Amino acid sequence: MSEPASNCRRAYDDALSLMRTVSDLTSAAALLGWDQETYMPPLAAQARAEQIATLNALAHSMMTDERAVRLAEYFERELHSSAEELTILETRIARVFARDVRRALKVPEEFVRRKSQVVVLAQEAWKEARARASFAKFYNDLRALVELSLHEAELRGYQGHPYNALVDLYEPGMTVETLDPLFDRLEQETLRILDYVKGLSPASNAAVPRVSSTGQEQLLAARTIVEAIGFNFSAGRVDISAHPFCTSLATSDVRLTTRTADDNPISCLLGLIHEAGHGLYEQGIDPTLERTFARDGASMGIHESQSLFWENIIARSEEFWEFALPIIERFIPQFPTMTPTMMFYALNRVEPSLIRIEADEVTYNLHIIIRYRIEKELMAGTLNVAEIPERWNVLVRELLGLDVPDDANGCLQDIHWSLGAFGYFPSYTLGKLYAAMFRSALLKAMPDTFDHVRRGEFAAICQWLKENIHHWGRTLCPLELVEQVTGRSLAEKDFLEYVWEKVMRVYPSS
Ligand SMILES: [Zn+2]
Numbered sequence: 001m002s003e004p005a006s007n008c009r010r011a012y013d014d015a016l017s018l019m020r021t022v023s024d025l026t027s028a029a030a031l032l033g034w035d036q037e038t039y040m041p042p043l044a045a046q047a048r049a050e051q052i053a054t055l056n057a058l059a060h061s062m063m064t065d066e067r068a069v070r071l072a073e074y075f076e077r078e079l080h081s082s083a084e085e086l087t088i089l090e091t092r093i094a095r096v097f098a099r100d101v102r103r104a105l106k107v108p109e110e111f112v113r114r115k116s117q118v119v120v121l122a123q124e125a126w127k128e129a130r131a132r133a134s135f136a137k138f139y140n141d142l143r144a145l146v147e148l149s150l151h152e153a154e155l156r157g158y159q160g161h162p163y164n165a166l167v168d169l170y171e172p173g174m175t176v177e178t179l180d181p182l183f184d185r186l187e188q189e190t191l192r193i194l195d196y197v198k199g200l201s202p203a204s205n206a207a208v209p210r211v212s213s214t215g216q217e218q219l220l221a222a223r224t225i226v227e228a229i230g231f232n233f234s235a236g237r238v239d240i241s242a243h244p245f246c247t248s249l250a251t252s253d254v255r256l257t258t259r260t261a262d263d264n265p266i267s268c269l270l271g272l273i274h275e276a277g278h279g280l281y282e283q284g285i286d287p288t289l290e291r292t293f294a295r296d297g298a299s300m301g302i303h304e305s306q307s308l309f310w311e312n313i314i315a316r317s318e319e320f321w322e323f324a325l326p327i328i329e330r331f332i333p334q335f336p337t338m339t340p341t342m343m344f345y346a347l348n349r350v351e352p353s354l355i356r357i358e359a360d361e362v363t364y365n366l367h368i369i370i371r372y373r374i375e376k377e378l379m380a381g382t383l384n385v386a387e388i389p390e391r392w393n394v395l396v397r398e399l400l401g402l403d404v405p406d407d408a409n410g411c412l413q414d415i416h417w418s419l420g421a422f423g424y425f426p427s428y429t430l431g432k433l434y435a436a437m438f439r440s441a442l443l444k445a446m447p448d449t450f451d452h453v454r455r456g457e458f459a460a461i462c463q464w465l466k467e468n469i470h471h472w473g474r475t476l477c478p479l480e481l482v483e484q485v486t487g488r489s490l491a492e493k494d495f496l497e498y499v500w501e502k503v504m505r506v507y508p509s510s
Pocket residue numbers: 274278304307
């Protein structure tokens with residue numbers, strides 16, 4: 001039996017008040033998390049973990065109580081017929097609400113608490129294991145996390161491969177059936193690029209300058225540059241943390257962090273530009289979505305597309321350095337004389353390496369494909385946890401042509417598994433593919449984009465990103481968003497054209 005359409009507005013308002021409370025709770029938890037990584041005294045860790053767990057548990061129980069379920073059922077039944085009562089954005093917010101309530105219902109609170117306890121211990125074990133390059137020290141925790149993830153996949157349900165249930169958490173709608181052929185083609189073409197590069201010398205031997213500079217100098221230069229790009233410091237801030245990240249408490253309160261390295265101001269700068277890319281996304285979300293479940297990125301991959309757009313497509317272009325070098329020289333006078341062309345060559349070398357986060361734009365995806373294959377095999381039950389190091393080393397030899405000296409430089413290098421985040425890695429490569437597709441669409445709409453970059457004028461670029469991508473928040477799923485912005489389906493073509501162009505310039509064949 002359906003309720004009269006006039007109830008739709010009332011149901012929406014009811015859902016809105018629930019979403020506001022839940023999102024205030026999760027924003028408060030996020031602020032505690034930000035503080036943990038920036039200013040919290042070390043002895044507070046245990047107390048902080050409990051405070052965050054309590055806020056998250058409260059939010060979870062509100063999202064799964066009778067009122068939430070009733071509203072979710074109502075929207076699932078009625079939304080199509082009463083759309084005229086709600087704006088398009090409100091209709092989409094209501095859909096996100098229903099989807100999130102369904103998702104939360106699939107995982108009992110007891111499971112969420114157990115997983116977070118296992119994760120806290122696993123992180124400590126992983127840190128020690130990595131420091132000692134000893135997989136054995138992480139083995140028990142990792143086995144527990146793999147079992148939890150298998151259990152989670154069963155709880156959430158899936159069609160086809162069990163890995164689909166986990167990928168969907170980070171990339172709604174994405175499946176192994178889509179990823180397998182996509183990653184296969186990407187792998188083949190990446191190996192072809194590596195084959196081409198092998199034996200050729202780069203056009204220039206320019207390297208990223210190492211120069212001693214204070215944290216303050218690096219931070220000021222980086223901050224000035226991301227402010228010029230368009231990050232709004234009246235609605236955000238930047239602090240120092242061990243691992244750079246971006247967290248958003250509201251569209252008017254977006255926190256970035258970065259780290260400084262004594263001799264590498266460019267690394268600090270690129271790190272902050274990456275986080276500012278995430279931050280611009282958060283600041284650009286439509287204010288209507290504030291305090292709703294839709295105030296977030298469309299997916300991890302789309303979020304990553306925004307950080308990588310700025311870090312790679314813009315900041316690794318020659319034009320960018322016409323704008324950025326004078327700023328670096330102003331704040332770090334001891335920075336050696338470099339030309340924009342030298343910076344371009346220095347930042348676009350291609351060379352297989354062991355560590356994912358230090359990889360170049362081309363070989364990076366091979367690191368992701370290695371992790372993707374291992375995670376899929378673990379979830380399919382065709383690989384045991386004990387076999388991970390050997391499998392890892394075989395894949396690194398096969399794809400990157402390198403020997404792994406120890407597990408710290410191999411399967412223990414990433415934090416993700418210790419967080420139980422199986423299914424996350426594909427988002428990084430998807431982010432690269434989305435970013436390249438958005439680049440093509442932007443260049444079509446604004447062919448003189450890189451003249452703007454050269455002059456340090458970023459407003460038009462930011463506006464395009466905001467209107468086409470940021471504005472929508474989570475109201476569109478990633479594949480819908482990509483089609484809407486580019487008129488095409490997700491594919492590797494644009495990314496490959498983009499990297500081939502760079503590779504041919506950095507490694508001329510004659
Ligand atoms: Zn990122």
